[in-house]
Amino acid sequence: MRLLRLARTRGHWPALERAAGVYSRLGEHGAAWIAVGVLGGAVDPTRRSRWLRGVRVVAASYGLNQLVKFVVRRRRPELSGLPPLTRTITKLSFPSAHATTAFAGARAYSGLGPAGVLYGAAVLTAVNRPYLGVHYPSDVLAGAALGTLTAEVWPS
Secondary structure (H helix, E strand, O other): OHHHHHHHHOOOOHHHHHHHHHHHHHOHHHHHHHHHHHHHHHHOHHHHHHHHHHHHHHHHHHHHHHHHHHHHOOEOOOEOOEOOOOOOOOOEOOOOHHHHHHHHHHHHHOOOOOHHHHHHHHHHHHHHHHHOOOOOHHHHHHHHHHHHHHHHHOOO
16 A cells, blocks of 8 residues: 555646546556557558557457456455546546556567567556556556466467
8 A cells, every 4th residue: 555655746747637537548458459460460561460450459358357356256446535637437436457468568579669668668657557546556567477478378
């Protein structure tokens, strides 16, 4: 809870909070990561099958995330005097679907695009969720692990 409170009370300025909210919405349901794969497949026909594999990995990681989320049923954090800075689809928190799909996408596309940029975007996604007050840090760590594992075990 200490890390969550730190994330919700440090580095908060209106413009940064708005930008974090917009960035978060881009990651809903893995949409941005799916778009990366579809676009990659469209502009890179020689590696289209690898890009589309990444799309399947991201979609599957989201499905697995939802399964775990509905089994575990952990409620989202509530900090007195610090309401969440963005809306959420459900009241369930563990694991973070944003982190799951971001790390699945980063791993799946890392051989196709610059790994540093992909993982930088995934880390930013993960850090963003506690910053917005909608996930515990352990939610994003579990999501990152689930997404990475999904991409690692998915057949080529």
